[in-house]
């Protein structure tokens with residue numbers, strides 16, 4: 001049976017999304033929990049597992065930097081598909097009658113609920129841990145006065161009560177998850193919606209403009225660009241570029257070839273379909 005890694009322990013958003021993804025793949029998969037996102041990605045690179053499903057971007061808080069940095073610097077993996085997952089943050093505690101003084105969660109949900117926490121628990125301390133389920137586990141173990149922002153599943157698993165639901169600052173809260181695998185295993189799809197590349201260019205005036213021009217002049221739509229430190233020197237950056245891959249494949253290939261000539265290096269993470277958790281291809285929905 002194939003193995004799919006996710007950020008654990010049991011009860012994370014990642015696990016719920018991984019269960020959904022395993023069903024989408026119509027394959028029986030063994031889901032394996034890892035302590036960090038980095039460990040889950042490395043498990044694929046080291047071929048301990050076949051896939052991992054990791055968060056890459058949230059609609060409120062933006063990039064999951066550890067995913068981007070690991071993809072750029074530490075591994076050479078491909079994206080097989082993407083899943084857009086609706087995230088519902090619940091406030092959980094062991095004893096609803098005790099005054100809450102500490103709220104524990106993963107940094108992403110703590111940020112997704114910043115305004116709520118400021119207005120409802122202005123005096124409470126926040127503590128960030130490796131995942132929402134880990135936060136629930138801790139809140140359960142510490143008891144009175146501790147709360148966790150986590151999933152409904154985590155409330156059941158760690159014996160906590162839900163004292164408030166959907167506490168994120170914006171009701172619609174989506175996280176994009178990507179399914180990563182090794183180059184020799186990646187499936188090729190006909191219907192692709194997205195493509196991701198990572199590259200480094202020189203710091204000359206106009207070099208980014210010229211690179212983007214290779215896509216613009218062919219009417220290839222760039223949907224996202226993000227820079228992160230190149231880790232070579234202060235002020236040197238790498239770029240994560242996402243492209244609407246639903247275009248003529250020869251035009252896309254030509255744009256990529258021309259763009260790659262302008263880069264020190266360019267990593268192509270592939271073209272892939274994007275699913276919404278309603279189980280439909282995004283290009284079919286729109």
Ligand SMILES: O=C(O)C(=O)C[C@]1(C(=O)O)C=C[C@@H](O)C=C1
Pocket residue numbers: 007011012013014015055058064087106108109130131132133175
């Ligand atoms: O802690 C979890 O439950 C996770 O699955 C991680 C994670 C993240 O890293 O963004 C995943 C989705 C949500 O945005 C919140 C947290």
